[in-house]
Amino acid sequence: MQNKPELLLPAGNIESFYAALKGGADAIYLGLKQFNARGRAQNFTNAQLPTLIKEAKKRGVKIYLTLNTVIKNSEIPELLDYLHFLNLSGINGIIIQDWGVYYIARRFFPRLSIHASTQLGIHNSLGADFTEKKGFERVVLARELTLHELQAICKKSSVETEVFIHGALCYSFSGMCLYSSYSGGRGANRGICTQPCRRIYSTSKKEKYLFNLKDNQCIDSIHLLEKMGVTSLKIEGRMKSGEYTYRVAKAYRMALDNVENIPEAKTLLDLDFGREKTSYFLGKDVRAAVSNKTVAGVFLGKVERIKGSVLFISSKMKIEPGFRLRFHIQNTEKQETVKVRSVETENGWYKIEAGEKHIRPNSEVYLSGISDIKFPSKIDESNSKKIAQLSYGIKKRFLAEFTVKNIQKRDEFYFRIDSMEWLRKINLNEVDALFLSFSKITWSRFNSAVPFIQKFKHKIFIELPKFIPEDSIPFYTELVDRMYKSGLRNFVISHLSQKELIPQKCRIIANENVYVFNDAAAKAITSDGVYTFSYPQEIDFETLFSLTNKSGIVPVYFHPELFYSRMPIDMHDKNQELTDDNNLRLQRFRRNGITSIVPDTPVAIFQSKNKLKKNGFYRFLIDVSFESPSKNRIKTLKSRLLRSEQIQPSTTFNFVKGLK
Numbered sequence: 001m002q003n004k005p006e007l008l009l010p011a012g013n014i015e016s017f018y019a020a021l022k023g024g025a026d027a028i029y030l031g032l033k034q035f036n037a038r039g040r041a042q043n044f045t046n047a048q049l050p051t052l053i054k055e056a057k058k059r060g061v062k063i064y065l066t067l068n069t070v071i072k073n074s075e076i077p078e079l080l081d082y083l084h085f086l087n088l089s090g091i092n093g094i095i096i097q098d099w100g101v102y103y104i105a106r107r108f109f110p111r112l113s114i115h116a117s118t119q120l121g122i123h124n125s126l127g128a129d130f131t132e133k134k135g136f137e138r139v140v141l142a143r144e145l146t147l148h149e150l151q152a153i154c155k156k157s158s159v160e161t162e163v164f165i166h167g168a169l170c171y172s173f174s175g176m177c178l179y180s181s182y183s184g185g186r187g188a189n190r191g192i193c194t195q196p197c198r199r200i201y202s203t204s205k206k207e208k209y210l211f212n213l214k215d216n217q218c219i220d221s222i223h224l225l226e227k228m229g230v231t232s233l234k235i236e237g238r239m240k241s242g243e244y245t246y247r248v249a250k251a252y253r254m255a256l257d258n259v260e261n262i263p264e265a266k267t268l269l270d271l272d273f274g275r276e277k278t279s280y281f282l283g284k285d286v287r288a289a290v291s292n293k294t295v296a297g298v299f300l301g302k303v304e305r306i307k308g309s310v311l312f313i314s315s316k317m318k319i320e321p322g323f324r325l326r327f328h329i330q331n332t333e334k335q336e337t338v339k340v341r342s343v344e345t346e347n348g349w350y351k352i353e354a355g356e357k358h359i360r361p362n363s364e365v366y367l368s369g370i371s372d373i374k375f376p377s378k379i380d381e382s383n384s385k386k387i388a389q390l391s392y393g394i395k396k397r398f399l400a401e402f403t404v405k406n407i408q409k410r411d412e413f414y415f416r417i418d419s420m421e422w423l424r425k426i427n428l429n430e431v432d433a434l435f436l437s438f439s440k441i442t443w444s445r446f447n448s449a450v451p452f453i454q455k456f457k458h459k460i461f462i463e464l465p466k467f468i469p470e471d472s473i474p475f476y477t478e479l480v481d482r483m484y485k486s487g488l489r490n491f492v493i494s495h496l497s498q499k500e501l502i503p504q505k506c507r508i509i510a511n512e513n514v515y516v517f518n519d520a521a522a523k524a525i526t527s528d529g530v531y532t533f534s535y536p537q538e539i540d541f542e543t544l545f546s547l548t549n550k551s552g553i554v555p556v557y558f559h560p561e562l563f564y565s566r567m568p569i570d571m572h573d574k575n576q577e578l579t580d581d582n583n584l585r586l587q588r589f590r591r592n593g594i595t596s597i598v599p600d601t602p603v604a605i606f607q608s609k610n611k612l613k614k615n616g617f618y619r620f621l622i623d624v625s626f627e628s629p630s631k632n633r634i635k636t637l638k639s640r641l642l643r644s645e646q647i648q649p650s651t652t653f654n655f656v657k658g659l660k
Helices: 014-023 047-058 073-089 099-109 124-134 145-155 181-185 219-226 242-256 259-269 392-400 420-424 440-445 453-454 470-485 495-501 521-525 539-546 604-613 630-642
Strands: 006-011 027-030 061-065 095-096 115-116 138-139 161-165 216-217 232-235 297-306 310-315 325-327 335-339 344-346 349-353 364-370 410-418 433-436 460-463 488-493 507-510 553-558 561-566 577-579 585-591 594-599 618-623
Touching: 006 014, 006 161, 006 219, 014 047, 014 242, 047 061, 061 073, 073 099, 073 392, 073 440, 073 521, 073 539, 099 115, 099 242, 099 521, 124 138, 124 145, 124 470, 124 495, 145 219, 145 470, 161 219, 161 242, 161 410, 181 242, 181 349, 219 259, 242 259, 242 364, 410 553, 410 630, 440 470, 440 604, 453 553, 470 495, 553 604, 553 630, 604 630, 618 630
Parallel strands: 006 027, 006 232, 027 061, 061 095, 095 115, 115 138, 138 161, 161 232, 410 433, 410 618, 433 460, 460 488, 488 507, 553 618
Antiparallel strands: 161 216, 297 310, 297 364, 310 349, 325 335, 325 364, 344 349, 561 594, 577 585, 585 594
């Protein structure tokens, strides 16, 4: 008999925790104050966690802890204490994305059950099987998968699977968005995303929302997911109120327990106070998933007029005391929130007091909350026992295990190209390695037997993409096999699981998408048979120079993919250029069914080459992807790098300003 899936609810504060329990959650995921991808949520203290676990256990509910950010090298000592605390806490599992966290947890705290965060990018059976081999108990699958793809993964893999079924969506694949980091150093992978996908963008024809996704709602698919064998159905929303958590929990609990309850459950979800809804890739039309409104809540009406601080509101729904109203100021991105204390009516309009809030006539009015259900807002911490931190000696011994002695070597120069036209522009006698990052169409036309390729086969690396959908695994399996048989034995992987496609005795490099922000991550990757790795594009000099492992490849020139998405965007013209509301010029590319948004101006840190060498780094990557092939460009870039000279126009991303 098929087991019913676990209903997994979020808790960003104490009220939400109790709301999830009351709503019928089988499990709750939450974060403490550090190392979680919802840094703006209230979150919980270490002292509160034992009580939360005890309260949940009394009701047979599991608690999972989100530890799903990348960890800077300077934070590793704190992380060791944190994992030691969690190891003794009785937590049911930790959700992670950093390979350094993985390495430390498996090596030193093996009792901890590990779940692979959606930010780890598990999107096919290859990734699911690999993480199971590595000791992960569960994988949180990418939100961008179709029902067919989910079914194939569940059929082929035995690891537990978790699927998002409700809540906010990111335009980019989770963990593959650099926009917030690029525009202000507030990295999504550090839990402080500024949501650039919710902003207005300009094309040659008009200004519009291009990347602003509606909220996910897949209640019609939950019984199909149950039949597939999905282990856990996950609700997004650690930034949301207890009211949201309770209503959504109750709705999905009703629907899971009896399919005939789905119509009533949908009525409950109409008051989840979120955005417009989409069934996203589990549905049929992803183009309808983009909304022209960013405001969340139930639309009520508009502000008809204002007299002093009193608002006169037209509303399709009765406004009552206790309502929280959100006002979207017309022709701006500004919003104001007012809690209704008292209500009067006049000429069919509702009169409420706005106080000092700056609201204009014609502002749209949304219901963002109803204070009709109360949940506890405090928790007893009196029985919490303080767990001793690890001793200095134990920490020192742990840290020594992944500390590397730096050995300075000669400079090595790596190049990446994304079209075959570049092959005629590059003198391979002057480079140490060339990454071929081609589309499926280009690979289908690529002839590895030509004399030029065979002459330099020791320098040529075949690079696999970040996203390989389930039905493309055979294509890349055949590609690797074909290249191997032609004598090409060098490969670049974009996901650690892709090494499973590559035969023994090949040289494998993990690219910048396999994040290395700390020495433990470098140890995890290199001890798994990977020759070397690239440091992340969003890293900063402070973090880079703190690493003892200097053998990685430093990206010194590139156009970062700010958005990397399976979603198309509707620009209505052939021009691929657009700008954001800060006048950042962008380019749109569509390859292998993936939309990439990259800045027009490259990132370049050539002027810092001498500083990098002084700090022990000797491998450098110049990435000319998203540029028109040019022999002169290659010469210019190489000569400027050799002389440690700045190239303009360019930016330095986070290298100088820092990653928060």
